[in-house]
Amino acid sequence: MSLRKPTKALPNMAEADIAIVRIAPESSFKNKAYDALKEAILKMDIYSTPEPVMLDERALSERLGVSRTPIREAIAMLEQDGFVKTVPRRGIMVVRRTKSEIVDMIRAWAALESMAARLITTTARKKDITALRDYFKDFNKDRLPEDHVEEYSRANIAFHQALISLSESPVLVDLTNDLLLHVRGYRQLTIGRKDRTATSLPEHLGMIEALEARDTELAEKRARDHTLGLAAYVEAHGQELF
Amino acid sequence: MSLRKPTKALPNMAEADIAIVRIAPESSFKNKAYDALKEAILKMDIYSTPEPVMLDERALSERLGVSRTPIREAIAMLEQDGFVKTVPRRGIMVVRRTKSEIVDMIRAWAALESMAARLITTTARKKDITALRDYFKDFNKDRLPEDHVEEYSRANIAFHQALISLSESPVLVDLTNDLLLHVRGYRQLTIGRKDRTATSLPEHLGMIEALEARDTELAEKRARDHTLGLAAYVEAHGQELF
DNA sequence: TTCTGGCATTTGGTATGCCAAAAACTTTCC
DNA sequence: GGAAAGTTTTTGGCATACCAAATGCCAGAA
Secondary structure, three states, X not given: OOOOOOOOOOOOOOHHHHOOOOOOOOOOHHHHHHHHHHHHHHHOOOOOOOOOOEEOHHHHXXXXXXXXXXXXXXXXXXXXXXXXXXXXXXXXXXXXXXXXXXXXXXXXXXXXXXXXXXXXXXXXOHHHHHHHHHHHOOOEXXXXXXXXXXXXXXXXXXXXXXXXXXXXXXXXXXXXXXXXXXXXXXXXXXOOOHHHHHHHHHHHHHHHHHHHOOOHHHHHHHHHHHHHHHHXXXXXXXXXXX | OOOOXXXXXXXXXXXXXXXXOOOOOOOOHHHHHHHHHHHHHHHOOOOOOOOOOEEOXXXXXXXXXXXXXXXXHHHHHHHHHOOEEEEOOOEEEEOOOOHHHHHHHHHHHHHHHHHHHHHHHHHOOHHHHHHHHHHXXXXXXXXXXXXXXXXXXXXXXXXXXXXXXXXXXXXXXXXHHHHHHHHHHHOHHHOOOHHHHHHHHHHHHHHHHHHHOOOHHHHHHXXXXXXXXXXXXXXXXXXXXX
């Protein structure tokens, strides 16, 4: 917590000159394993095979070069997050979401983002709201989003995260980030599909306008309807994605 | 996943007659420890003392009669939930929420519940909506909520949980339950304070009416404003609670 | 008495080993 | 041959031992 009390052996020594830098906390193996496994799970395409993807404690501990104990603790954490499910004497499987679960998550996301929009209209600085446009500055009628789907998808996600951050609500930020990981981690394709991008950009700009106008109700509505639109889209067209 | 392949020793035995009940999964020590610790944490009043409440792995393992391993896994899970924070070679401390964190959580709760209300207007059966009134059937002008604060507080929470359940959205249900544990687990007093109960009941009835009328926008608004009212109340008067 | 250096203790982190249940594999017997 | 019975292997659950860092205690020096 506090640094060691400075020695007084040399009464006039320059105590502050050593420029101590606050030693690095060196994250534990447990947390390193958690991060590594989480990233690996989000990166893998678990829907490409019909059989559930299984993890093996011993194999993982060997791959990561640590014992099973920190691996097991990381697994327990991932299970709390809903990324894996361990079945005794059966194995650890990566959880596969159904379409309706994804739709459900997007709806919750819509709820949280619309609340973020509401809060932003009353607290955020105009400068910060306007800065949200920057995420789409590379797209216009000469450079359509639907012609750069991957790039637009990334901008899309960055925009939404920046928007939520403007609410200055840690809870909203954390909850939406978690949902986003589940929704997009498995299928990047879900967001930014070509036929969504056409309507996406104008809706985003509409949201920003409402925020700038400090129109609480309108901003909330536009944020909600935009994301609910995504939910409806997935519900209608997402069958083949899962 | 699948039941054991039925034996064929007796070709004509009535296989379906034994009514297998899905053998008890015999929850693991890890999960038992998780449940026990979670309950204990929610039950304790961590704001009554100025010093942070610390947990000790070895003491817990002795108290629960298991080794440290499942205890540590349970702790890792609780840390994911945000109930405890472990600091290497320092200890495990029960997380204390600040007032602004609680307010933040209540706002997120408002967002989720208003979405639940929205969904209910389009999917729930009228019968189920009307049944929500039952939670308040023991309160009227001859038996005011403010005269039975504890009882009303319980009915209040049960009502909100039943409401969210009507949305048939597992995500909304889970997220709000988690938030509720954090908000009320530590301070039962936060909800159901005498000066809130007066306005609480009419607002609840108003929410039910809007749901019955299938007025999506109104139901959403009333649900949101009701819970945001609680947030505002805590923000304004909650100082002494923390 | 006060301060300092060192040792013992505490505490979370990690590695290992063993267990039981389930699954995979092998053997045996009709 | 094929299936039942027996055996081996696999896999997560749990207990235990040891480690290193942080803290506290205490004797000895100033």
